[in-house]
Every structure is written in C-alpha cells, then in structure tokens.
Amino acid sequence: MGIKESQYKKILKDYELKRERSNKELRLRQEEIYAKIPRIAEIDNILASTGIEISKAILQNPEKSEELIHSLEQKNLDLIIEKAELLYINGYNKNYLEPTYHCYSCKDTGYISNSPCHCFKQALIDIAYDQSNLKEILAIENFDNFNFDYFSDKLDSTMNISPKENIKQIYSHCIRFIEQFDDNFDNLIFYGNSGLGKTFLCNCIAKDLLDRGKTVIYLTAFQLFQLFEQVRFNKDDEENSSRNYLDTIFTVDLLIIDDLGTEFSTSLTGSELFNCLNSRLLDKKHTIISTNLSPNDWQKQYSERIVSRIFGHYKALKLIGEDIRIQKKYK
C-alpha cells in the first residue's frame, strides 16, 4: 500500500504506547481500589496464587488431583463473585479492575494469531489516505450527536413529506445499512442541496462501521480523481506506486466518496470512476456516494453506461430542508 518502513514502525510504536497507557491506568485503578477496599487486594492475591496451589495439590496428592482442582476452582469462583459484589456495593462497575483496550479484538497488539487485526489494516489505510484527522471528526460527527431539530416538520409539497420525517426515514435506512452490512449488499447515494448533512451522515456510518472492525476509506471526489490522475502519470514508479493505493480503494469494506459534483466530467475520470464503482459492485463491496447532483443531473453528467449500470444498484436518498450551516449561524 505504499507504506514506508518508518510509518510501519510508528504504527507498532503506537500500539506499544497504547498498551503502556492502559497498564498504567489499570495499576492506578488497582491502587485506588486496594486502598478503599482492602479485601479486594486479598482476593487478588489469592487468585494470583491459584496456579501454584494447583501444582502443589497435584504433586502432593496425585490420585486426588481432579477433586482438588475442582474444589480450588469452586473457591476461585466464589472469590470472583465476592470481588464483583464488593465493587458493586462500593459504586464501581464490575469491570473496573479489568484492562481496557482501544481494540478488544487484538488487545492493542495489532495482531490476532499472527494475522494483522482489522485495526492494523485500518491504521495502514489511515496513513496511506491521510485520514489521520478522520477520528477527530468522527468523535463529533456520529449518530450520538445527530440532531433532528434542524429539520422542519412542515410538509414539503413537492416531496409530500416533512424534512424531519424524511431525515428520520433516511436515518433508519442508515442504521439498517450498518446492521445488515455483512448480510445484505447495499449501496447508498445521499443527494440534495449543500448544508443538509450529507457528509455528516457519511461520517456517522463510517464511525459505526470502524467501531465494528470494518475498513473504511473516506475520500472527497476531488481526492479520488487526484488519485486517478497520479496513477495515470506514475505508471512506472513501482516503489511508491499510487496503483497500490488504488488497489485498496477497490477492496476496502466501505468506500465513501463525498461531494461528487459537476466539476469532474472529463470522459477519462468518468471511465475511471465507472471502473472503480463497477469493480466494487462485482466484488459486492459497499460504496456510499454523496452528491449535489440529482438523478437528472447524473444523466447529463455521466454516460448512459455509468448511470444505468452503477446507479441502478444504489439506494438514492434525497435530503431536503434548510441549510444547517446557515441555521447554526443565525441561532
């Protein structure tokens, strides 16, 4: 994917830092609890010595070993329950003394039995596509912060629905898209005027799928076409090849193309876009497009071939209402 050795090392270093931080935080939580509830320190000590107890029991009394192990296990279980109850009574979550991870799949090691974890693959993608600021955006732009209040409940006569009811339907559609991501092949186009939250919706979906361990590439149409151009002009540069970048665009779990507009209408970019979208369709890889163009504009902008082949496989969702950015400005 055109990743340099130094970038690779940085990812591994980041994992190390995450684990160190998590260990440190755990130790602090332990100290806090042991000071407040000394019985838990006792319990942890006993639990930690279980292994030795078991070995001793087996050595001293081999013929009764099974019985002894069973009774030790029972004792441990009682202790674990007692610990959880003590935490609960004192107002703590039962997981308060468990380590925390950014990624529970690989426990922040980047690997699951020698194969790269999804979070590792995503870290490579984030570097390759310069998505390093995506996480900060996603911390703000996600479903938890979705605000229906920017959409009026007055009926829109041309659509025969109010903007609020319309956005609620679109919202449910997005949730379904995420819930059925593995089972149902589905693609979305958000269209409508600027400032209605198309990018916001793209980000909400990206956040949820990243949290579920899917790989996501988010590109504006402008960035995507730039990439096409780089590939066209760097055909022989094997080392840091843009072609490798493009490969991931074909294979990533979800590709989001934001802000597809009228400005990119050369036949060359058109056919490269067609190639990319078509290949993802054939491989059943989900794509989301946001655009200011209406279906009528697509017909004018892109060839018949693109419109009928590609957009027939997309669910088109039209956003209506008043520009949220302007509303925010005057509130």
Ligand SMILES: [Zn+2]
């Ligand atoms: Zn992971």
